[in-house]
Amino acid sequence: MTLRFLKDEPYGTTRAFFLSSALWFVTGALMGLTDATHLSAPELLAPNVSWLTFGRIRPVHTTTMIFGFVGTGLLGAAHYMIPTLLRTSLFSERLGKLSLWVWNLSIAAGGITLMAGYSQGREYAEWIWPVDIGILAAFLLMFWNFFQTAQRREERILYVSVWYIFAALVFTWFIYFFGNAVWNPGSGAITGMPDAILAWFYGHGVVGLFLTPLAVAIAYYVIPIATRSPLYSHTLSLIGFWTILVIYTHIGTHHLLQTPVPTWLKVLSISGSIGMIVPVMTVLVNLWLTMRGRLGYLHADIGGKFVMAGLVWYILTCLQGPLQALPVIQRVTHLNNWVIAHAHMGVLGFSGIIALGGIYFILPRVTGRPIYSQRLADIQYWLVLLGMAGFFTVLTAAGLVQGHSWINGEVVYRTLPQLHPYLVVRASIGLLLVSASFIGLYNIFMSIYGTRFSRNTP
Amino acid sequence: MKMTPSLIILGSIVVFAPVLLIAVILPWVTISDAPSEIHRPRTGIEQEGRRIYVNNGCTYCHTQFVRNIDWDLGAERVAQSGDYIHDRPHLVGTARTGPDLSQQGGEHPDDWHLAHFINPRHTRPESLMPTWEFLGMERIGALTAYVQSLGFKSADYRVQRQNEWKRKAVEAFEAGPEENVRWMHSMVPEPCTRLPNPYPTTEADLKRGHRIYQGFCIGCHGPIGDGMGPAQPHLYPPPLNFTILKDRGITGGILYYQIMNGITGTAMPYFKRELESEKIWAVGNYVAVNFIGQSDAGGEPRGIAASYEPPRQE
Numbered sequence: 001m002t003l004r005f006l007k008d009e010p011y012g013t014t015r016a017f018f019l020s021s022a023l024w025f026v027t028g029a030l031m032g033l034t035d036a037t038h039l040s041a042p043e044l045l046a047p048n049v050s051w052l053t054f055g056r057i058r059p060v061h062t063t064t065m066i067f068g069f070v071g072t073g074l075l076g077a078a079h080y081m082i083p084t085l086l087r088t089s090l091f092s093e094r095l096g097k098l099s100l101w102v103w104n105l106s107i108a109a110g111g112i113t114l115m116a117g118y119s120q121g122r123e124y125a126e127w128i129w130p131v132d133i134g135i136l137a138a139f140l141l142m143f144w145n146f147f148q149t150a151q152r153r154e155e156r157i158l159y160v161s162v163w164y165i166f167a168a169l170v171f172t173w174f175i176y177f178f179g180n181a182v183w184n185p186g187s188g189a190i191t192g193m194p195d196a197i198l199a200w201f202y203g204h205g206v207v208g209l210f211l212t213p214l215a216v217a218i219a220y221y222v223i224p225i226a227t228r229s230p231l232y233s234h235t236l237s238l239i240g241f242w243t244i245l246v247i248y249t250h251i252g253t254h255h256l257l258q259t260p261v262p263t264w265l266k267v268l269s270i271s272g273s274i275g276m277i278v279p280v281m282t283v284l285v286n287l288w289l290t291m292r293g294r295l296g297y298l299h300a301d302i303g304g305k306f307v308m309a310g311l312v313w314y315i316l317t318c319l320q321g322p323l324q325a326l327p328v329i330q331r332v333t334h335l336n337n338w339v340i341a342h343a344h345m346g347v348l349g350f351s352g353i354i355a356l357g358g359i360y361f362i363l364p365r366v367t368g369r370p371i372y373s374q375r376l377a378d379i380q381y382w383l384v385l386l387g388m389a390g391f392f393t394v395l396t397a398a399g400l401v402q403g404h405s406w407i408n409g410e411v412v413y414r415t416l417p418q419l420h421p422y423l424v425v426r427a428s429i430g431l432l433l434v435s436a437s438f439i440g441l442y443n444i445f446m447s448i449y450g451t452r453f454s455r456n457t458p
Numbered sequence: 459m460k461m462t463p464s465l466i467i468l469g470s471i472v473v474f475a476p477v478l479l480i481a482v483i484l485p486w487v488t489i490s491d492a493p494s495e496i497h498r499p500r501t502g503i504e505q506e507g508r509r510i511y512v513n514n515g516c517t518y519c520h521t522q523f524v525r526n527i528d529w530d531l532g533a534e535r536v537a538q539s540g541d542y543i544h545d546r547p548h549l550v551g552t553a554r555t556g557p558d559l560s561q562q563g564g565e566h567p568d569d570w571h572l573a574h575f576i577n578p579r580h581t582r583p584e585s586l587m588p589t590w591e592f593l594g595m596e597r598i599g600a601l602t603a604y605v606q607s608l609g610f611k612s613a614d615y616r617v618q619r620q621n622e623w624k625r626k627a628v629e630a631f632e633a634g635p636e637e638n639v640r641w642m643h644s645m646v647p648e649p650c651t652r653l654p655n656p657y658p659t660t661e662a663d664l665k666r667g668h669r670i671y672q673g674f675c676i677g678c679h680g681p682i683g684d685g686m687g688p689a690q691p692h693l694y695p696p697p698l699n700f701t702i703l704k705d706r707g708i709t710g711g712i713l714y715y716q717i718m719n720g721i722t723g724t725a726m727p728y729f730k731r732e733l734e735s736e737k738i739w740a741v742g743n744y745v746a747v748n749f750i751g752q753s754d755a756g757g758e759p760r761g762i763a764a765s766y767e768p769p770r771q772e
Contacts, residue, residue, distance in 0.1 A: 039555070039586055042579075048592045055515025055588065121512035121547045150463045158461045166463060170470040178478060189547035193539045194486035196548040201482050238459055245470060249477040258525045259550050260539040265485050331527055335554045402554075409529040411732050412557045416584050417673070423586075 006097045010089065011366035013096030015448050017076025018359045020104050022444040024068025025437040027111070031061035033434050036427035040420070051115035059119060059126040060111045065347055066124060066207065067135070068107045069437075073355030074214035075103075075142065078165045080362045081221050082146050085162050086153035091145050099141035106134030120180075120188035122199040124206055129185040136176060143169045160237040164217035167245060171209040175202055175249075193261055197253060204252035211351035213244065215314075216283055218358040219307050223287050226304030226361070227297045232289035236282050244279035247272050254325040258334060266327075273325030280318040287311065302377045303361025306353050309385055313349030316392075317342065331407060337422070338399025341392050348433075349388045356384065356440065363447050372446035376439050383436035390429035398422035494540030496610045507604025510597050512547065519587070521551035522560040522608070530731065532561030535612070556587060563609040564616020567624055570725040571602040573678075573692035580677045580689035581725065623723025624695075631695035635702040642698075643707055646715045655710025655743055658756030658767060667744025670737050675745075678725060683749030693725045700749035710754050713742035 037045050038054040046052050083090045090096055110127035113119075119126045127135070146166065150158075179202020180188050181195075189195045224231050231237065253261060253269035291298055291308075298304040320342055324333050333339065363371050371377060398419055405415045500508065511517070523537035537560060542548060566574075573580045575598045578587035590598060606617050630641035643651055657663065671679075678697035680687035685699035717738050720728030729738065746753035756770065763770065 038588065042586050042588055047589045050592045053514065053588045053590075053592075055518055058515055058518045117513045119513045119515065121515075121517055121549065123518075123552065147463065147467075158463070158466075163461055163466050166466045167470045170467055171474060174471075174474050174478075178482070187546050190486065191544065191546040192491065192542045192548065193489055194482075195546060196542075196550050197485050198482050199548060201478075238461075242469075242473075245473045246477070249474065250481050252481070255552060256550070258527075259523045260537050260541075262485055262489065265481070268481065335521060335552065339552065406529070406554075407527060411530045412554050413582060413584065414732055416586060 005101065006094045008093045010093070011080065012093050013090060013100060014076050014080040014362065014366050016097055016100050017072055017079060018363065018444055019448060020100060021069055021073035021076060021355065021359065022437075022441040024064055024072055024107065026434075026441050028061055028064035028069050029430070029434045029437040031057050031064060033427065033430040035061055036423070036430045040424045040427045050117065056115050056117060056119075059123075060114050062124055063110055063114075063127065064107065065352070066211065067103075067110075070211055070347055070352045070355045071214075072100075072103065072107075073359055074211065074218065074351065077218050077221075077355070077358035077362055078146070078168075078214060079142075080366060081161050081217065082149050082165060084365075085155065085159045085221070086150060087155040088149060088153050091148035091152065095141060095145045099138050099145065102134055102141065103138035106131050106138060109134065122189060122195075123203050125180050125188060125199060125202055127180075129180075129182070129188060132176070132180045132182055132188065136173065136182070139169060139173045139176070143173070159220070160231070160234075160241065161217040161221045163237075163241050164213040164220070167241070168210055168213035168217070171213075171245070171249075172206070175205040175209055178202070179206065193259070196256055196259060197261055197265065200252035200255040201249075202252070204255065205249060207346055207351070208248040209245075211347065212248070215310065215351040215354040216240075216244075218354050218361075219283075219287055219311055222304055222307045222357060222361050223291050223298065226301045226307075227291045227294040229290055229294055232286050236286040240279050240282035240286060243275075243282065247275045247279060251276065251325070257325075257327055257330055270325050270327070274322045276318060276322055280314070284311065284315060301361065302371070302374060302381070303357045303359075306357030306360060306381060308357075309381070310350050310352075310354035310357055313345055313353060313388065317345040317350050320345070332403035333399060334403075336399040336402035336406075337395040337419075338403065341395035341399060344388065344391045344395065348384075349392070353384060353388070356380070359444065363444070367447060369447075372443050372450050376443040380436045380439045380443065383432045383439070387429050387432035387436060390432070391426065394422050394426050394429065398426075489539055491543050492540055493543055494538045496535075496612045497540055497543065498610045498614075499544060500607060501603070503600050503603045504607040505604075507600040507602070507607075508549075510593065510601045511549070511604060514590075514593075517549045517551045519553060519555035521554050521558045523550045524558055524560055528558070531557045531559075531565065532609070535561060535609075541610070556585075559605065559608050561609040561612065563606045563613020564618075564620055566727060567620045567723060567725060568602055568606065569693050570727070571605060572598065573689040573725070575601065576692060577688065580687070580692070583677050584673050620723055623721070625723070627695050627721065627723045636706070639702060639706045639708075642716070642721070643712055645721070646712050650711040650715040651707070651709060653709060653711030653714075654754035654757040654760070655714070655739055655746070656756070656760050657739055657743075657764065658770065659743055659747060659753060660768065663740050663755075664744055664747060666737065667740040667742075670733065670741040671744050674729065674732070675741065679745075679749075683745060689725065695724055697725065700745055701751075703750050704752055708746070708750060708752060710739070710742055710746065713746060714738055717742055 034045060034052065035054055035057050079090060079096055110131040113128055114126055118128050120128060179198060181190055190198055251269045251272035253265045254273050257266050298308050323329055324342065360371055360377055401418050402415050524532045524535060526536050570581055574582065575590040577589045578585040607613055630638045676687055678687045678689045678693065679685055683700040685697040687697060690696050718728060718730045720726050743753055743755045
């Protein structure tokens with residue numbers, strides 16, 4: 001039985017990661033829809049059912065999406081890119097699958113314990129200690145697998161995607177370890193304002209140094225292949241890589257600009273946030289000059305198309321990010337749905353859509369046949385894109401209504417009826433994402449296990 | 459630059475370590491842990507309530523820091539880092555789907571919180587908050603103790619004031635309607651008790667009053683103003699039955715003052731932060747016309763008519 005779950009087959013790890021990601025997308029989207037419904041009509045869905053209550057489902061939604069859907073998809077792609085770019089095979093498929101089991105069980109245990117009412121209460125770090133240990137162990141197993149693969153490589157030169165994947169694993173491990181205050185198992189926190197600072201060092205870093213580098217690694221991998229054009233510049237790759245590591249790590253305190261944290265730290269985080277334009281634009285310019293004039297090739301490839309859409313959201317997110325780190329802007333945008341829109345842009349629009357792009361680009365290469373249905377993937381593409389654009393529009397508008405009302409002296413309670421129509425539209429848009437997740441699950445499952453295409457079709 | 463696995467891994471650690479030092483450890487060791495002037499340690503039951511707050515994700519909708527640009531609840535005091543020295547985990551929060559709670563303690567009496575936790579729409583008809591009845595009375599009690607401690611010493615002062623006035627309000631209620639109304643009117647500053655509502659009753663005004671009544675009052679005073687709203691079983695003294703005000707010296711000024719200022723000690727909160735002048739006059743007149751059956755709107759003495767007013771009926 002154990003051996004069946006850990007079966008040693010070429011690219012089996014990547015396939016299992018992709019299928020898990022698709023399953024987590026469905027779970028996370030349903031959780032999101034549940035909470036969006038609660039906000040539209042608080043007593044519509046099973047009031048007084050403890051584990052379905054807004055405050056317990058909300059962290060399940062965020063952690064399932066970050067680690068489950070997007071994280072698992074990106075890591076699956078990494079398990080393909082590392083051996084392929086190093087011209088060897090993965091050190092151990094069995095180890096890869098073991099790491100996935102530890103990973104999936106940790107995410108599931110995290111979700112279940114949160115619904116049962118065990119939380120550490122810090123955003124994206126809510127999972128209790130045993131789950132944290134599982135996640136850290138899974139990262140260690142993956143790191144070891146990649147490291148051993150690199151030791152056995154045939155290709156001496158490391159392509160930029162490989163840099164990002166290794167850096168992502170190293171950074172994520174440390175950020176997760178320190179951010180969850182793993183040395184304090186009971187609380188997973190330190191005390192006072194330093195805990196807020198630590199928590200946002202983590203909260204910002206866990207998307208910025210886990211999801212971002214892995215998504216950028218996929219973009220660097222997919223775009224030159226899909227557009228049949230060599231990467232524009234090695235120097236730009238180097239600048240983009242090192243600057244993101246130096247700058248991104250500094251800026252978590254921009255979540256706390258209006259709280260009593262030291263002013264010098266606020267200044268550091270604001271300057272760093274503006275400085276983020278450097279790594280982001282370096283990467284995007286490098287990729288743009290690679291694909292320039294060849295967008296037709298990119299859009300002919302379903303994976304390439306997703307990656308391109310993800311990069312557009314990356315530009316938007318990373319221009320909005322520095323802007324909303326300015327205190328004068330935050331007077332309006334902080335503490336309201338504007339920020340929720342931004343979070344969806346980063347995790348779903350940018351890294352989520354790129355994860356899907358990675359899945360559809362790599363699936364044919366790990367199954368040896370085309371994806372089950374190009375049409376379904378196309379439908380999913382448009383549903384995710386429309387859903388994301390809808391979330392952005394509605395939540396940003398709602399945030400502006402809230403922010404402007406508050407600085408005009410309206411109390412929170414008075415703004416709630418004004419929010420209602422936006423929240424109802426947001427929940428309806430959530431249905432698009434739920435449909436997209438189910439379509440993706442079906443398509444990915446059939447691409448791996450279906451029999452419509454025979455194995456020897458290229 | 460030749461990139462190798464060891465360069466990437468070691469380079470990452472070389473970048474990470476100083477950043478952690480600067481952005482986390484340095485503030486951690488240099489932030490003062492001196493308590494602010496309002497700070498005090500939490501009691502056992504308050505800690506227990508905080509645990510429930512953490513486990514149920516209250517922090518996703520309620521912040522616990524007041525900014526210098528705020529007008530809402532607690533805006534009288536901007537947050538200081540000495541307020542947080544015992545907080546583990548921190549709960550400053552990132553969203554205000556509900557109000558900031560850092561100065562919530564003593565804002566309402568305990569029975570208001572009980573009604574509100576059982577179903578937030580009992581006391582706040584347009585709230586988005588989930589119902590918490592599933593927690594059971596014991597845990598709702600602990601949560602209430604925690605919420606009533608928010609603001610520390612300032613909260614203790616306010617809670618004590620709630621308790622003092624509750625004693626007097628209960629005494630007046632138990633002395634019967636006549637005495638209760640007399641007591642309530644006597645608590646309104648004298649110039650207000652003689653002030654009629656200066657604005658005449660109009661259809662638009664009654665409609666506005668109806669809208670405000672539904673959004674703010676109906677949970678306690680009920681749809682027919684008899685004090686039998688859904689919150690009633692949890693509140694003592696119970697919400698006022700407006701009909702007992704008839705022929706007992708009620709004026710527009712008394713209604714205005716009581717809505718603006720609330721009756722500390724009872725579940726009746728003040729609405730001066732939430733409702734502008736026109737809305738308070740409008741809802742007061744809605745109650746006077748529909749539930750009391752006596753309105754002095756537009757009556758004598760009155761000043762110069764506001765420019766929008768329709769011709770007065772002499």
